[in-house]
Amino acid sequence: MSQVKEFNEYRVAMNDKILGANNKVIKRFFNLDTNAYQDGALPMKTKELLGLVASMVLRCDDCIRYHLGTCHELGITEEELYEVFAIANLVGGSICIPHTRRAVEYWEALEAEAPTA
Amino acid sequence: MSQVKEFNEYRVAMNDKILGANNKVIKRFFNLDTNAYQDGALPMKTKELLGLVASMVLRCDDCIRYHLGTCHELGITEEELYEVFAIANLVGGSICIPHTRRAVEYWEALEAEAPTA
Amino acid sequence: MSQVKEFNEYRVAMNDKILGANNKVIKRFFNLDTNAYQDGALPMKTKELLGLVASMVLRCDDCIRYHLGTCHELGITEEELYEVFAIANLVGGSICIPHTRRAVEYWEALEAEAPTA
Amino acid sequence: MSQVKEFNEYRVAMNDKILGANNKVIKRFFNLDTNAYQDGALPMKTKELLGLVASMVLRCDDCIRYHLGTCHELGITEEELYEVFAIANLVGGSICIPHTRRAVEYWEALEAEAPTA
Amino acid sequence: MSQVKEFNEYRVAMNDKILGANNKVIKRFFNLDTNAYQDGALPMKTKELLGLVASMVLRCDDCIRYHLGTCHELGITEEELYEVFAIANLVGGSICIPHTRRAVEYWEALEAEAPTA
Amino acid sequence: MSQVKEFNEYRVAMNDKILGANNKVIKRFFNLDTNAYQDGALPMKTKELLGLVASMVLRCDDCIRYHLGTCHELGITEEELYEVFAIANLVGGSICIPHTRRAVEYWEALEAEAPTA
Numbered sequence: 001m002s003q004v005k006e007f008n009e010y011r012v013a014m015n016d017k018i019l020g021a022n023n024k025v026i027k028r029f030f031n032l033d034t035n036a037y038q039d040g041a042l043p044m045k046t047k048e049l050l051g052l053v054a055s056m057v058l059r060c061d062d063c064i065r066y067h068l069g070t071c072h073e074l075g076i077t078e079e080e081l082y083e084v085f086a087i088a089n090l091v092g093g094s095i096c097i098p099h100t101r102r103a104v105e106y107w108e109a110l111e112a113e114a115p116t117a
Numbered sequence: 118m119s120q121v122k123e124f125n126e127y128r129v130a131m132n133d134k135i136l137g138a139n140n141k142v143i144k145r146f147f148n149l150d151t152n153a154y155q156d157g158a159l160p161m162k163t164k165e166l167l168g169l170v171a172s173m174v175l176r177c178d179d180c181i182r183y184h185l186g187t188c189h190e191l192g193i194t195e196e197e198l199y200e201v202f203a204i205a206n207l208v209g210g211s212i213c214i215p216h217t218r219r220a221v222e223y224w225e226a227l228e229a230e231a232p233t234a
Numbered sequence: 235m236s237q238v239k240e241f242n243e244y245r246v247a248m249n250d251k252i253l254g255a256n257n258k259v260i261k262r263f264f265n266l267d268t269n270a271y272q273d274g275a276l277p278m279k280t281k282e283l284l285g286l287v288a289s290m291v292l293r294c295d296d297c298i299r300y301h302l303g304t305c306h307e308l309g310i311t312e313e314e315l316y317e318v319f320a321i322a323n324l325v326g327g328s329i330c331i332p333h334t335r336r337a338v339e340y341w342e343a344l345e346a347e348a349p350t351a
Numbered sequence: 352m353s354q355v356k357e358f359n360e361y362r363v364a365m366n367d368k369i370l371g372a373n374n375k376v377i378k379r380f381f382n383l384d385t386n387a388y389q390d391g392a393l394p395m396k397t398k399e400l401l402g403l404v405a406s407m408v409l410r411c412d413d414c415i416r417y418h419l420g421t422c423h424e425l426g427i428t429e430e431e432l433y434e435v436f437a438i439a440n441l442v443g444g445s446i447c448i449p450h451t452r453r454a455v456e457y458w459e460a461l462e463a464e465a466p467t468a
Numbered sequence: 469m470s471q472v473k474e475f476n477e478y479r480v481a482m483n484d485k486i487l488g489a490n491n492k493v494i495k496r497f498f499n500l501d502t503n504a505y506q507d508g509a510l511p512m513k514t515k516e517l518l519g520l521v522a523s524m525v526l527r528c529d530d531c532i533r534y535h536l537g538t539c540h541e542l543g544i545t546e547e548e549l550y551e552v553f554a555i556a557n558l559v560g561g562s563i564c565i566p567h568t569r570r571a572v573e574y575w576e577a578l579e580a581e582a583p584t585a
Numbered sequence: 586m587s588q589v590k591e592f593n594e595y596r597v598a599m600n601d602k603i604l605g606a607n608n609k610v611i612k613r614f615f616n617l618d619t620n621a622y623q624d625g626a627l628p629m630k631t632k633e634l635l636g637l638v639a640s641m642v643l644r645c646d647d648c649i650r651y652h653l654g655t656c657h658e659l660g661i662t663e664e665e666l667y668e669v670f671a672i673a674n675l676v677g678g679s680i681c682i683p684h685t686r687r688a689v690e691y692w693e694a695l696e697a698e699a700p701t702a
Contacts, residue, residue, distance in 0.1 A: 014219075014222060015218070017221050023196075028269075029207060029211075030214075033211045047438060050435060054442040061215075062218075063211070063212055079392035082606050084401060086608050087388070090383060090561060091406065094561075097648075101596070104602050135686065140664075141503075142500060142504045143670060146500060146674055149497060153320050158314045163280055166276070166280065166284060167283060172325065174291060174444070174446075175292070175326070177680045180679070197276050204281060204288065208288040244452070263445075297448075323494060323497055325679050327677040328678075329528045335478070335483070365569035372546065374551065413565075414565075504672050510665050515672060518672050521638060526642055551625050551626050555635045558618055559636060559639040
């Protein structure tokens, strides 16, 4: 199974279990999290890039993968992507390099599934 | 091998090696770490929940697994567990969500081995 | 002005400004944050200790002050408090010591205002 | 002296001392840091927002202040600003709230000095 | 009062209070912390530099001040110091720059009190 | 394939891809990162230990592996290594223990490939 499918399937399956536990605070928090990235004063694309850079400096591979997936759907170019990586590495330091490697690997998997034009 | 056994065996084997190296500071630090969770003014159960929430906001999967194991032995209910997850996610942010997923998966493995009544 | 009053006044004044900006995500997030510490499967007191230990290991002095204030109102004893400090310092490391110093100073200010019996 | 002037003067004075020490790695690192926010595939405005959100989730008040200053010069609106705050608080958690308070205070100081039209 | 004296007096006064609370885990942890920097396979000077770089990347100003004080006593040169700053900034990112500024300010205060030959 | 070879091959392959993307900021940042550990006022060995302890307290397994590799080449002894681990665990807390376990495992793999005399 591709890295992309594996990530998405696990994510959906576990989120279902978490939401199924009926903890109101967690349910509302998960809901809020998806709301934050909708079009507003800032376009969705900018917000996804904000989510991506925040995930990189906080060094969360799964959060990076999630935002890479959405960025890919929104048609972010590789050049734009690397400018986000550059800021993440400068602000967060060389400790972000291993996460950048895995991000590049995941982006290749996204491209293999659905190449951008 | 179950996720629980694999985690515990690796943990014990590597701790033995670390302690075998005879670095006094590390030996005393490891010893102190187990002491901190004993019954005191606060009961052991509360202390394990404190250890769990601290591990979640600092986003250390292995530390989360360790405290989930002890919480399970102490009879923490799923409802209590999710209230800890809720606080961890609110204080630590959505960056804790992937760790919550893996925590839920590990809790299921603990339940599969020794179901709570 | 006492450290406690200064902290509370600034906190309330700025929260009012933030909520006044009418960003829905932030308003709902702030609301959710207060909900997470209500009595539930776990009592409010335990939840405040969870909030305190999470704030200490993430090293946020203002968050620590907020939870110390609530802990004080709920009648947490000094002995219980130090057991939370002990776990925070062990899990989070000596990097938490300066925050522990400021926490002790703030607790003294709380005691000076409204001594526990 | 205004909060803005005080921040900028200290920042410039200390940067001069740091660069005056003639450590090549630091000099090149500081230089690189200013390069990363130039117009490129992504416009400077987006990059400043990326720098701001990264600074918020990493909880560095001075870094936040620096990017708020540049965002203000670039004409970022308050509505856009709060959408960045919303994402930072969701990704980074309630631990970012005290930094959001100080960010709002600093933004007010920037507005007092040079109100946006 | 000089920045150095103020820091040291507060540090000693609050440590005394913390140790006076008689929490065994905290007392042993504080004791262990001072033990870790004694001469061993690595000389004390190297260990203090390790403590300094760790404090910088974890961005704890008071911890940085403490290690700067000891480094100053041990005769660390400014050139050596800046090489530590360089590594801290590269590994930890530009988020460490404001802490570097305050570190340089504190080092100047140390020099003003007791200039190195 | 040994853990060491697997790590190094992935690292080199992904770095090549990242550098191949021709983002100037990232290229210069990667270049700077290798420069920071050259002999200077502080010897290379001390700098590698600084890189190692910074990687441990920031809890980046791949960064730890990279510095362990260089430390091994430079002939760092096990006793010296554990003194670095001790400081990392004290400063960074028990949250560093799982990373210490994996560091010890990787060091064994390095020793298996090229035992120190």
